[in-house]
Amino acid sequence: MDDSSENLFSDKPREFIEKLGFSYYELNNKFINLLEENQKIKQQCKNLEEKNQENLRLNSKLNKKNQEISCTNSNLIEENKEVSRINSELKEKLEEKEKKIEEFQRYVSNLENQRNEELKQLKKLEMMSQNLDKNLGILKLEEINENIIKTFRENNEDFLASFSNKDPNESLPYSNIKVVVGLDFGTTYSGFSYCHVANKQNICSNEIWPGKVGKLKINTILRYDDEYNNVLLWGAPALVKKQIRKIAKKNNQYNERNKLVELFKLFLGNLQENSRPKLPVDYKKAITDYLKEIGKVIKDTIATHWNINFFENVLLILTVPAEYSEKYIAIMRECAYNANLINDKYSKNLQFISAPEAAAIYCMEKEYDLLNIGETFMIS
Numbered sequence: 001m002d003d004s005s006e007n008l009f010s011d012k013p014r015e016f017i018e019k020l021g022f023s024y025y026e027l028n029n030k031f032i033n034l035l036e037e038n039q040k041i042k043q044q045c046k047n048l049e050e051k052n053q054e055n056l057r058l059n060s061k062l063n064k065k066n067q068e069i070s071c072t073n074s075n076l077i078e079e080n081k082e083v084s085r086i087n088s089e090l091k092e093k094l095e096e097k098e099k100k101i102e103e104f105q106r107y108v109s110n111l112e113n114q115r116n117e118e119l120k121q122l123k124k125l126e127m128m129s130q131n132l133d134k135n136l137g138i139l140k141l142e143e144i145n146e147n148i149i150k151t152f153r154e155n156n157e158d159f160l161a162s163f164s165n166k167d168p169n170e171s172l173p174y175s176n177i178k179v180v181v182g183l184d185f186g187t188t189y190s191g192f193s194y195c196h197v198a199n200k201q202n203i204c205s206n207e208i209w210p211g212k213v214g215k216l217k218i219n220t221i222l223r224y225d226d227e228y229n230n231v232l233l234w235g236a237p238a239l240v241k242k243q244i245r246k247i248a249k250k251n252n253q254y255n256e257r258n259k260l261v262e263l264f265k266l267f268l269g270n271l272q273e274n275s276r277p278k279l280p281v282d283y284k285k286a287i288t289d290y291l292k293e294i295g296k297v298i299k300d301t302i303a304t305h306w307n308i309n310f311f312e313n314v315l316l317i318l319t320v321p322a323e324y325s326e327k328y329i330a331i332m333r334e335c336a337y338n339a340n341l342i343n344d345k346y347s348k349n350l351q352f353i354s355a356p357e358a359a360a361i362y363c364m365e366k367e368y369d370l371l372n373i374g375e376t377f378m379i380s
Contacts, residue, residue, distance in 0.1 A: 107346030291339035
């Protein structure tokens with residue numbers, strides 16, 4: 001082998017090594033770059049992880065805040081409902097109060113009209129008294145001449161003119177009353193009497209009751225359904241077991257809870273709380289329900305005898321104990337109104353009289369020698 005061929009082979013390993021070294025250098029640079037990029041990516045990943053953690057914390061706070069807001073909103077909704085309920089109750093109370101004010105104003109107006117009527121009648125009575133005094137004065141004279149007779153006649157004509165020249169539209173108090181009913185609402189027994197004003201002496205006491213005839217009074221007692229909403233029986237039938245079973249079977253409501261309700265009148269007056277009976281219903285409801293039932297008998301009885309308008313032509317006189325205050329009389333009036341005995345709560349067609357006064361008037365009308373001046377008598 002010559003020298004040229006030796007040089008050729010001697011140069012190839014060197015060139016190869018140089019190329020290999022250069023390639024290694026480039027690869028090393030790329031590796032370094034990749035390491036740097038990897039480091040950057042790791043840092044970015046770390047930053048993103050931190051941001052993600054921060055976002056999770058913020059999201060948790062927002063969720064908690066949202067729950068608080070939802071809870072607050074729920075509370076506000078409940079409070080708003082409560083405010084609406086209170087507002088509705090206040091509105092109802094206001095309407096009820098306005099209604100009571102209107103009723104009271106109507107009552108005052110009725111009282112004023114009644115007072116004016118009574119004043120007119122009193123004025124006419126005074127005129128009658130004055131005229132009578134004049135005539136009596138004339139009669140006391142020893143001599144009566146033509147002038148005195150003329151004066152007597154003029155006085156009489158003046159009185160007649162003043163008495164007759166009244167407004168044709170003006171009516172006497174209770175001039176539309178045709179029948180008077182006296183209702184004795186008692187603690188244990190109740191009853192009523194009635195008469196026509198054209199025949200005041202013919203006072204009739206009712207003796208016909210549901211399930212009972214020939215008795216002047218009927219038991220002040222009620223028997224309700226299971227819920228104590230409706231009256232099943234009242235009066236004497238409420239005490240008859242056969243009748244109780246019959247009506248209860250008809251209404252599918254026979255059981256031991258159909259108990260009697262009685263002595264509810266004791267809640268009126270100044271009786272001590274521990275002396276009052278225990279009632280399963282409000283005493284006002286019991287009074288109203290009883291007056292409604294006995295009121296049906298009253299209306300049917302009146303309708304049987306006379307063709308009149310009950311609310312316009314009947315004067316109802318209700319007896320009450322002497323110790324009743326205006327408060328308890330007002331409660332009785334309210335119950336009578338709710339029982340449909342009057343069509344106006346303050347109707348003058350419902351009047352009250354104490355039991356002793358009613359008894360005294362009866363005795364003076366029926367008994368002898370009770371009208372002597374200065375005489376006293378006892379009612380028991």
